[in-house]
Amino acid sequence: MSSAQKRISKEFQECTTSPPPGMTITLPSETDLHKWSIQLTGPPNTPYANGVFNLTLSLPTEYPFKAPAVNFATRIWHPNVTNDATGNICLSVLKPENWKPASRVKGVLEAVRQLLVEPNPDDPLEARIADEFRTDRAEFDKNARSYVAQYAKAGK
Amino acid sequence: MDSDDDFISNMSSEDDVMQDDTDNDDLSAADEEFDVFDDEPDDNPAVTSMKSDKKKGVSFDVSFRVYRPIDVQNQQDEMIDEVNMILEMKKEDAAIMLRHFRWNKERLIEDYMDNPTKVLEAAGLGPSSSRPPELEVIPGFMCDICCEDEDGLLSFAMKCGHRYCADCYRRYLTQKIREEGEAARIQCPTDGCQRIMDSRSLDILLTSDLNERYRELLNRTFVEDKDILKWCPAPDCENAVECGIKKKDLDKVVPTVDCACGHRFCFGCSLNDHQPAPCELVKKWLKKCADDSETANWISANTKECPKCNSTIEKNGGCNHMTCRKCKHEFCWMCMGLWSEHGTAWYNCNRFEEKSGSEARDAQAKSRVSLERYLHYYNRYANHEQSARLDKDMYQKTEKKMVQLQTASGMSWIEVQYLNMASQALQTCRQTLKWTYAFAFYLARNNLTEIFEDNQKDLEMAVEALSEMFEKPITELADAKLKVDMMDKTAYCKKRRVILLDDTADNLANGRWTFSIDLKGLTAGAGSTGPRR
Numbered sequence: 189m190s191s192a193q194k195r196i197s198k199e200f201q202e203c204t205t206s207p208p209p210g211m212t213i214t215l216p217s218e219t220d221l222h223k224w225s226i227q228l229t230g231p232p233n234t235p236y237a238n239g240v241f242n243l244t245l246s247l248p249t250e251y252p253f254k255a256p257a258v259n260f261a262t263r264i265w266h267p268n269v270t271n272d273a274t275g276n277i278c279l280s281v282l283k284p285e286n287w288k289p290a291s292r293v294k295g296v297l298e299a300v301r302q303l304l305v306e307p308n309p310d311d312p313l314e315a316r317i318a319d320e321f322r323t324d325r326a327e328f329d330k331n332a333r334s335y336v337a338q339y340a341k342a343g344k
Numbered sequence: 345m346d347s348d349d350d351f352i353s354n355m356s357s358e359d360d361v362m363q364d365d366t367d368n369d370d371l372s373a374a375d376e377e378f379d380v381f382d383d384e385p386d387d388n389p390a391v392t393s394m395k396s397d398k399k400k401g402v403s404f405d406v407s408f409r410v411y412r413p414i415d416v417q418n419q420q421d422e423m424i425d426e427v428n429m430i431l432e433m434k435k436e437d438a439a440i441m442l443r444h445f446r447w448n449k450e451r452l453i454e455d456y457m458d459n460p461t462k463v464l465e466a467a468g469l470g471p472s473s474s475r476p477p478e479l480e481v482i483p484g485f486m487c488d489i490c491c492e493d494e495d496g497l498l499s500f501a502m503k504c505g506h507r508y509c510a511d512c513y514r515r516y517l518t519q520k521i522r523e524e525g526e527a528a529r530i531q532c533p534t535d536g537c538q539r540i541m542d543s544r545s546l547d548i549l550l551t552s553d554l555n556e557r558y559r560e561l562l563n564r565t566f567v568e569d570k571d572i573l574k575w576c577p578a579p580d581c582e583n584a585v586e587c588g589i590k591k592k593d594l595d596k597v598v599p600t601v602d603c604a605c606g607h608r609f610c611f612g613c614s615l616n617d618h619q620p621a622p623c624e625l626v627k628k629w630l631k632k633c634a635d636d637s638e639t640a641n642w643i644s645a646n647t648k649e650c651p652k653c654n655s656t657i658e659k660n661g662g663c664n665h666m667t668c669r670k671c672k673h674e675f676c677w678m679c680m681g682l683w684s685e686h687g688t689a690w691y692n693c694n695r696f697e698e699k700s701g702s703e704a705r706d707a708q709a710k711s712r713v714s715l716e717r718y719l720h721y722y723n724r725y726a727n728h729e730q731s732a733r734l735d736k737d738m739y740q741k742t743e744k745k746m747v748q749l750q751t752a753s754g755m756s757w758i759e760v761q762y763l764n765m766a767s768q769a770l771q772t773c774r775q776t777l778k779w780t781y782a783f784a785f786y787l788a789r790n791n792l793t794e795i796f797e798d799n800q801k802d803l804e805m806a807v808e809a810l811s812e813m814f815e816k817p818i819t820e821l822a823d824a825k826l827k828v829d830m831m832d833k834t835a836y837c838k839k840r841r842v843i844l845l846d847d848t849a850d851n852l853a854n855g856r857w858t859f860s861i862d863l864k865g866l867t868a869g870a871g872s873t874g875p876r877r
């Protein structure tokens with residue numbers, strides 16, 4: 189396990205010194221390197237702009253041979269995030285067949301952010317929202333914005 | 345000969361495996377183990393008549409070949425060698441290419457000749473340094489997976505040049521092989537690098553037990569990738585069977601194959617032997633039976649009342665000829681009719697008499713008739729299944745006594761084998777009979793159905809007669825006269841079965857049957873011969 193510690197602390201250091209755009213990364217507990225907290229500001233020019241989203245990232249004991257898990261702690265209106273309290277994300281890099289031990293957390297976080305810029309309605313977790321995204325973009329944007337206003341306001 | 349699975353295995357291999365035109369010496373040697381009766385004298389009537397059946401080459405049999413794990417391995421190695429020679433590429437690369445092309449060698453060679461760079465790239469064999477991979481200590485090296493950089497750290501790089509420490513490579517492979525069951529498509533651990541792990545690298549990195557598991561998994565993909573190969577579905581069997589019957593032909597032929605382990609199964613759907621019923625019919629029938637499961641409870645009852653005196657009668661053998669202990673009334677367990685009539689030309693226990701349409705005018709009456717019709721066939725189907733079990737129980741009891749008798753009378757093991765043969769024949773024939781009823785349920789009447797029903801009746805009578813012999817007390821079983829009778833009856837049962845299957849298979853192949861259902865399964869796809877994505 190000590191080898192994983194070395195790798196994880198190195199990655200954590202990298203992520204805090206040069207984080208992906210719009211992200212702040214902290215450890216909720218100083219003694220547990222396997223649980224990270226991420227605060228993500230909604231990318232500009234998206235319905236999520238200015239929203240502040242909290243995410244959790246947990247690294248399994250087998251990390252980096254098994255993929256980390258990322259969840260939205262803040263509710264979000266998005267085809268690839270479950271519209272519930274668990275906030276599961278469908279991200280292809282996290283699937284066992286795509287995860288490589290040399291893959292990095294930073295890459296994962298960048299992919300999460302990219303998902304807000306470019307939702308992927310063809311591989312949805314919420315079919316209803318994916319449908320809306322495809323067929324009625326205005327309605328989708330409105331719903332996404334109202335979710336931001338309700339759940340992801342800065343300072344909340 | 346102490347488990348029942350063993351004697352079933354003898355039956356099937358004795359019966360049919362020898363027809364299989366295998367030319368593999370190793371396999372023939374394996375078959376011999378099962379061929380217990382080969383050295384029996386030829387004047388034995390049962391054996392002789394069976395052998396003559398065999399020579400005919402009956403039409404319901406398909407040709408097939410059994411592969412043991414080592415044969416599966418050798419087949420892969422042969423193909424790898426060929427590609428290695430023809431395309432002049434390293435064996436480990438040839439193996440990766442073949443797996444990528446799902447072992448379609450011709451297509452691989454064709455595509456490769458066409459555009460080698462594109463094919464190599466797609467198979468995960470992009471540009472490589474020519475140096476063979478090895479474990480190395482490189483000064484100043486830091487592993488990007490574990491972030492270790494200590495002096496003397498053993499590292500390894502695949503041909504793509506992506507280098508990590510040996511421990512990380514090993515942990516990665518263990519994760520893939522043990523946890524994820526992956527083998528043919530393990531990629532380089534680098535994000536975005538699709539280079540496939542080759543066998544040379546694996547040999548360097550893997551511990552022997554992990555390597556064994558890896559080979560096993562590779563064998564699995566080999567068999568699963570080839571449409572002409574299937575795993576034997578028997579729980580502990582590692583053999584594969586090759587058979588050329590295509591999915592689209594399954595409405596014309598019922599491809600029963602015999603694994604060397606003794607398991608008889610359908611190559612089309614991997615279920616237990618279901619001749620003469622085609623796969624799609626079997627699928628529909630099993631679904632129907634599951635949907636109407638309450639009717640199944642009816643047959644599972646082991647007791648019925650004597651139709652004459654109403655005393656309770658328990659069925660404890662497979663035979664349908666019941667004699668009431670109390671009033672000595674003899675009747676048929678299936679139709680509850682008089683047994684004495686079953687031996688005559690009037691016997692029609694197997695046929696469902698369609699009532700004339702006049703009384704089935706309204707929908708309710710129609711649905712009652714259709715339920716009655718279903719129950720008629722279902723009960724006979726289920727009864728043979730149950731009887732096969734009971735016959736087996738009966739045999740096992742008898743077998744124990746035979747062992748005692750053997751010691752008491754000095755009869756040799758080989759001399760009591762006729763009981764074993766009879767029991768096996770009963771099992772196989774009841775299996776066939778069982779499926780004739782599902783077959784008949786969906787069969788539309790035409791000028792051929794009567795022949796089929798006669799064949800069914802003849803086989804059924806022969807089977808019931810043989811089954812009845814088993815219920816004789818042990819002292820009678822040892823009698824020389826009964827022994828000869830039993831061997832004759834065994835041979836006769838087998839003959840009737842061959843006649844029935846021959847007839848049904850011939851008509852099926854020539855499209856002479858009409859069924860009330862469509863036998864073209866929707867599942868029959870184009871097959872998966874293209875390269876993996």
Ligand SMILES: [Zn+2]
Pocket residue numbers: 487488489490491492508509510511512513
């Ligand atoms: Zn390492």
Ligand SMILES: [Zn+2]
Pocket residue numbers: 502504505506532533534537538539
């Ligand atoms: Zn690589």
Ligand SMILES: [Zn+2]
Pocket residue numbers: 576577578581582583603604605606607
């Ligand atoms: Zn087998």
Ligand SMILES: [Zn+2]
Pocket residue numbers: 610611612613614615618622623626
């Ligand atoms: Zn089948």
Ligand SMILES: [Zn+2]
Pocket residue numbers: 650651652653654655668669670671672673
């Ligand atoms: Zn009675």
Ligand SMILES: [Zn+2]
Pocket residue numbers: 676677678679680681686693
């Ligand atoms: Zn009857």
